[in-house]
Amino acid sequence: MSKMPLPSDLSVGQLATRAGVPVSTLHFYEAEGLIQSWRNPANHRRYDRRELRRVAIIRVAQSVGVALSEIREVLDRLPRDRAVSARDWAEAAAPWREMLDERIALMTRLRDQMGHCMGCGCLSVEACPLYNAEDRLGRTGPGPRRWIGSPEERA
Ligand code: FES
Structure with a gap:
Protein backbone atom coordinates (compact mmCIF):
# COMPACT_ATOMS: atom_id res chain seq x y z
CA MET A 1 0.00 0.00 0.00
CA SER A 2 1.41 3.47 -0.80
CA LYS A 3 0.21 6.86 0.42
CA MET A 4 1.48 10.26 1.42
CA PRO A 5 3.35 9.98 4.71
CA LEU A 6 1.93 11.82 7.69
CA PRO A 7 4.02 13.09 10.62
CA SER A 8 1.85 10.97 12.86
CA ASP A 9 2.69 7.75 11.01
CA LEU A 10 4.83 5.32 12.96
CA SER A 11 7.79 3.12 12.17
CA VAL A 12 7.51 -0.52 13.18
CA GLY A 13 9.79 0.18 16.17
CA GLN A 14 7.66 3.14 17.28
CA LEU A 15 4.48 1.11 16.95
CA ALA A 16 6.03 -1.77 18.89
CA THR A 17 7.20 0.52 21.69
CA ARG A 18 3.91 2.35 21.99
CA ALA A 19 1.84 -0.83 21.76
CA GLY A 20 4.04 -2.76 24.17
CA VAL A 21 4.65 -5.70 21.86
CA PRO A 22 7.77 -7.03 20.11
CA VAL A 23 8.31 -6.10 16.49
CA SER A 24 7.96 -9.79 15.65
CA THR A 25 4.42 -9.71 17.05
CA LEU A 26 3.53 -6.84 14.76
CA HIS A 27 4.93 -8.74 11.80
CA PHE A 28 2.83 -11.73 12.84
CA TYR A 29 -0.32 -9.61 13.16
CA GLU A 30 0.39 -8.13 9.75
CA ALA A 31 0.99 -11.52 8.17
CA GLU A 32 -2.34 -12.60 9.66
CA GLY A 33 -4.05 -9.58 8.08
CA LEU A 34 -4.96 -8.02 11.42
CA ILE A 35 -3.02 -4.79 10.87
CA GLN A 36 -1.66 -3.05 7.78
CA SER A 37 1.45 -1.09 6.91
CA TRP A 38 2.63 0.75 3.84
CA ARG A 39 6.05 1.63 2.45
CA ASN A 40 7.48 5.16 2.41
CA PRO A 41 9.73 6.36 -0.46
CA ALA A 42 12.75 4.95 1.39
CA ASN A 43 10.96 1.58 1.41
CA HIS A 44 10.55 1.63 5.17
CA ARG A 45 7.45 0.06 6.65
CA ARG A 46 5.15 2.71 8.12
CA TYR A 47 1.95 2.38 10.14
CA ASP A 48 -0.97 4.70 10.48
CA ARG A 49 -1.18 5.73 14.14
CA ARG A 50 -4.70 4.26 14.21
CA GLU A 51 -3.17 0.78 14.00
CA LEU A 52 -2.36 1.27 17.69
CA ARG A 53 -6.01 0.78 18.54
CA ARG A 54 -6.20 -2.39 16.47
CA VAL A 55 -3.14 -3.78 18.23
CA ALA A 56 -4.62 -2.86 21.62
CA ILE A 57 -7.91 -4.60 20.77
CA ILE A 58 -6.03 -7.68 19.55
CA ARG A 59 -3.96 -7.86 22.74
CA VAL A 60 -6.87 -7.40 25.11
CA ALA A 61 -9.04 -9.86 23.19
CA GLN A 62 -6.24 -12.44 23.15
CA SER A 63 -5.67 -11.98 26.86
CA VAL A 64 -9.25 -13.06 27.57
CA GLY A 65 -9.04 -16.02 25.23
CA VAL A 66 -10.64 -14.71 22.04
CA ALA A 67 -9.24 -16.64 19.08
CA LEU A 68 -7.35 -14.81 16.34
CA SER A 69 -9.97 -15.94 13.84
CA GLU A 70 -12.68 -14.27 15.94
CA ILE A 71 -10.57 -11.13 16.24
CA ARG A 72 -10.02 -11.09 12.50
CA GLU A 73 -13.77 -11.32 11.87
CA VAL A 74 -14.31 -8.17 13.90
CA LEU A 75 -11.39 -6.25 12.45
CA ASP A 76 -12.46 -7.17 8.92
CA ARG A 77 -15.77 -5.42 9.53
CA LEU A 78 -14.05 -2.08 10.14
CA PRO A 79 -13.56 0.44 7.35
CA ARG A 80 -10.03 0.89 6.04
CA ASP A 81 -10.71 3.96 3.91
CA ARG A 82 -11.62 6.34 6.74
CA ALA A 83 -11.24 6.89 10.45
CA VAL A 84 -13.02 4.21 12.48
CA SER A 85 -15.71 5.73 14.65
CA ALA A 86 -16.83 4.58 18.07
CA ARG A 87 -20.02 3.39 16.39
CA ASP A 88 -18.01 1.34 13.88
CA TRP A 89 -16.19 -0.36 16.74
CA ALA A 90 -19.40 -1.05 18.62
CA GLU A 91 -21.13 -2.50 15.54
CA ALA A 92 -18.13 -4.61 14.58
CA ALA A 93 -17.82 -6.04 18.09
CA ALA A 94 -21.56 -6.66 18.58
CA PRO A 95 -21.27 -10.37 17.72
CA TRP A 96 -18.80 -10.73 20.58
CA ARG A 97 -21.33 -9.63 23.17
CA GLU A 98 -22.97 -13.03 23.67
CA MET A 99 -19.66 -14.89 23.53
CA LEU A 100 -18.07 -12.53 26.06
CA ASP A 101 -21.14 -12.69 28.32
CA GLU A 102 -20.86 -16.49 28.34
CA ARG A 103 -17.15 -16.31 29.14
CA ILE A 104 -17.74 -13.79 31.90
CA ALA A 105 -20.39 -16.07 33.40
CA LEU A 106 -18.04 -19.07 33.20
CA MET A 107 -15.13 -17.12 34.70
CA THR A 108 -17.40 -15.93 37.50
CA ARG A 109 -18.40 -19.53 38.22
CA LEU A 110 -14.78 -20.60 38.19
CA ARG A 111 -13.89 -17.83 40.62
CA ASP A 112 -16.83 -18.35 42.95
CA GLN A 113 -17.65 -22.05 42.76
CA MET A 114 -14.38 -23.88 42.41
S1 FES B 1 -17.00 -31.98 41.50
FE1 FES B 1 -18.81 -33.18 41.66
S2 FES B 1 -18.55 -34.71 40.17
FE2 FES B 1 -16.67 -33.64 40.13
Whole structure:
Protein backbone atom coordinates (compact mmCIF):
# COMPACT_ATOMS: atom_id res chain seq x y z
CA MET A 1 0.00 0.00 0.00
CA SER A 2 1.41 3.47 -0.80
CA LYS A 3 0.21 6.86 0.42
CA MET A 4 1.48 10.26 1.42
CA PRO A 5 3.35 9.98 4.71
CA LEU A 6 1.93 11.82 7.69
CA PRO A 7 4.02 13.09 10.62
CA SER A 8 1.85 10.97 12.86
CA ASP A 9 2.69 7.75 11.01
CA LEU A 10 4.83 5.32 12.96
CA SER A 11 7.79 3.12 12.17
CA VAL A 12 7.51 -0.52 13.18
CA GLY A 13 9.79 0.18 16.17
CA GLN A 14 7.66 3.14 17.28
CA LEU A 15 4.48 1.11 16.95
CA ALA A 16 6.03 -1.77 18.89
CA THR A 17 7.20 0.52 21.69
CA ARG A 18 3.91 2.35 21.99
CA ALA A 19 1.84 -0.83 21.76
CA GLY A 20 4.04 -2.76 24.17
CA VAL A 21 4.65 -5.70 21.86
CA PRO A 22 7.77 -7.03 20.11
CA VAL A 23 8.31 -6.10 16.49
CA SER A 24 7.96 -9.79 15.65
CA THR A 25 4.42 -9.71 17.05
CA LEU A 26 3.53 -6.84 14.76
CA HIS A 27 4.93 -8.74 11.80
CA PHE A 28 2.83 -11.73 12.84
CA TYR A 29 -0.32 -9.61 13.16
CA GLU A 30 0.39 -8.13 9.75
CA ALA A 31 0.99 -11.52 8.17
CA GLU A 32 -2.34 -12.60 9.66
CA GLY A 33 -4.05 -9.58 8.08
CA LEU A 34 -4.96 -8.02 11.42
CA ILE A 35 -3.02 -4.79 10.87
CA GLN A 36 -1.66 -3.05 7.78
CA SER A 37 1.45 -1.09 6.91
CA TRP A 38 2.63 0.75 3.84
CA ARG A 39 6.05 1.63 2.45
CA ASN A 40 7.48 5.16 2.41
CA PRO A 41 9.73 6.36 -0.46
CA ALA A 42 12.75 4.95 1.39
CA ASN A 43 10.96 1.58 1.41
CA HIS A 44 10.55 1.63 5.17
CA ARG A 45 7.45 0.06 6.65
CA ARG A 46 5.15 2.71 8.12
CA TYR A 47 1.95 2.38 10.14
CA ASP A 48 -0.97 4.70 10.48
CA ARG A 49 -1.18 5.73 14.14
CA ARG A 50 -4.70 4.26 14.21
CA GLU A 51 -3.17 0.78 14.00
CA LEU A 52 -2.36 1.27 17.69
CA ARG A 53 -6.01 0.78 18.54
CA ARG A 54 -6.20 -2.39 16.47
CA VAL A 55 -3.14 -3.78 18.23
CA ALA A 56 -4.62 -2.86 21.62
CA ILE A 57 -7.91 -4.60 20.77
CA ILE A 58 -6.03 -7.68 19.55
CA ARG A 59 -3.96 -7.86 22.74
CA VAL A 60 -6.87 -7.40 25.11
CA ALA A 61 -9.04 -9.86 23.19
CA GLN A 62 -6.24 -12.44 23.15
CA SER A 63 -5.67 -11.98 26.86
CA VAL A 64 -9.25 -13.06 27.57
CA GLY A 65 -9.04 -16.02 25.23
CA VAL A 66 -10.64 -14.71 22.04
CA ALA A 67 -9.24 -16.64 19.08
CA LEU A 68 -7.35 -14.81 16.34
CA SER A 69 -9.97 -15.94 13.84
CA GLU A 70 -12.68 -14.27 15.94
CA ILE A 71 -10.57 -11.13 16.24
CA ARG A 72 -10.02 -11.09 12.50
CA GLU A 73 -13.77 -11.32 11.87
CA VAL A 74 -14.31 -8.17 13.90
CA LEU A 75 -11.39 -6.25 12.45
CA ASP A 76 -12.46 -7.17 8.92
CA ARG A 77 -15.77 -5.42 9.53
CA LEU A 78 -14.05 -2.08 10.14
CA PRO A 79 -13.56 0.44 7.35
CA ARG A 80 -10.03 0.89 6.04
CA ASP A 81 -10.71 3.96 3.91
CA ARG A 82 -11.62 6.34 6.74
CA ALA A 83 -11.24 6.89 10.45
CA VAL A 84 -13.02 4.21 12.48
CA SER A 85 -15.71 5.73 14.65
CA ALA A 86 -16.83 4.58 18.07
CA ARG A 87 -20.02 3.39 16.39
CA ASP A 88 -18.01 1.34 13.88
CA TRP A 89 -16.19 -0.36 16.74
CA ALA A 90 -19.40 -1.05 18.62
CA GLU A 91 -21.13 -2.50 15.54
CA ALA A 92 -18.13 -4.61 14.58
CA ALA A 93 -17.82 -6.04 18.09
CA ALA A 94 -21.56 -6.66 18.58
CA PRO A 95 -21.27 -10.37 17.72
CA TRP A 96 -18.80 -10.73 20.58
CA ARG A 97 -21.33 -9.63 23.17
CA GLU A 98 -22.97 -13.03 23.67
CA MET A 99 -19.66 -14.89 23.53
CA LEU A 100 -18.07 -12.53 26.06
CA ASP A 101 -21.14 -12.69 28.32
CA GLU A 102 -20.86 -16.49 28.34
CA ARG A 103 -17.15 -16.31 29.14
CA ILE A 104 -17.74 -13.79 31.90
CA ALA A 105 -20.39 -16.07 33.40
CA LEU A 106 -18.04 -19.07 33.20
CA MET A 107 -15.13 -17.12 34.70
CA THR A 108 -17.40 -15.93 37.50
CA ARG A 109 -18.40 -19.53 38.22
CA LEU A 110 -14.78 -20.60 38.19
CA ARG A 111 -13.89 -17.83 40.62
CA ASP A 112 -16.83 -18.35 42.95
CA GLN A 113 -17.65 -22.05 42.76
CA MET A 114 -14.38 -23.88 42.41
CA GLY A 115 -15.08 -25.69 45.68
CA HIS A 116 -18.55 -26.80 44.57
CA CYS A 117 -19.65 -29.75 42.46
CA MET A 118 -19.28 -29.07 38.75
CA GLY A 119 -20.52 -32.45 37.59
CA CYS A 120 -17.17 -33.61 36.21
CA GLY A 121 -17.53 -37.21 37.39
CA CYS A 122 -14.94 -37.08 40.15
CA LEU A 123 -17.54 -37.29 42.95
CA SER A 124 -14.85 -35.98 45.29
CA VAL A 125 -16.51 -32.84 46.59
CA GLU A 126 -18.89 -32.86 49.54
CA ALA A 127 -21.74 -31.58 47.39
CA CYS A 128 -21.31 -34.24 44.67
CA PRO A 129 -23.83 -36.70 46.18
CA LEU A 130 -26.40 -33.92 46.03
CA TYR A 131 -25.67 -32.50 42.59
CA ASN A 132 -24.25 -35.52 40.79
CA ALA A 133 -25.34 -38.62 42.68
CA GLU A 134 -23.79 -41.75 41.14
CA ASP A 135 -22.39 -39.57 38.38
CA ARG A 136 -25.75 -39.34 36.64
CA LEU A 137 -24.56 -36.20 34.84
CA GLY A 138 -21.93 -38.32 33.15
CA ARG A 139 -24.72 -39.92 31.13
CA THR A 140 -25.48 -36.56 29.53
CA GLY A 141 -21.97 -36.11 28.13
CA PRO A 142 -18.33 -35.57 29.04
CA GLY A 143 -16.71 -32.78 31.03
CA PRO A 144 -17.98 -30.54 33.83
CA ARG A 145 -21.68 -30.93 32.99
CA ARG A 146 -22.99 -28.45 35.50
CA TRP A 147 -20.76 -25.72 34.11
CA ILE A 148 -20.55 -26.27 30.39
CA GLY A 149 -23.41 -28.65 29.69
CA SER A 150 -26.69 -27.46 28.26
CA PRO A 151 -28.46 -24.56 30.01
CA GLU A 152 -31.11 -26.98 31.31
CA GLU A 153 -28.45 -29.10 32.95
CA ARG A 154 -26.94 -26.05 34.63
CA ALA A 155 -30.24 -25.04 36.24
S1 FES B 1 -17.00 -31.98 41.50
FE1 FES B 1 -16.67 -33.64 40.13
S2 FES B 1 -18.55 -34.71 40.17
FE2 FES B 1 -18.81 -33.18 41.66
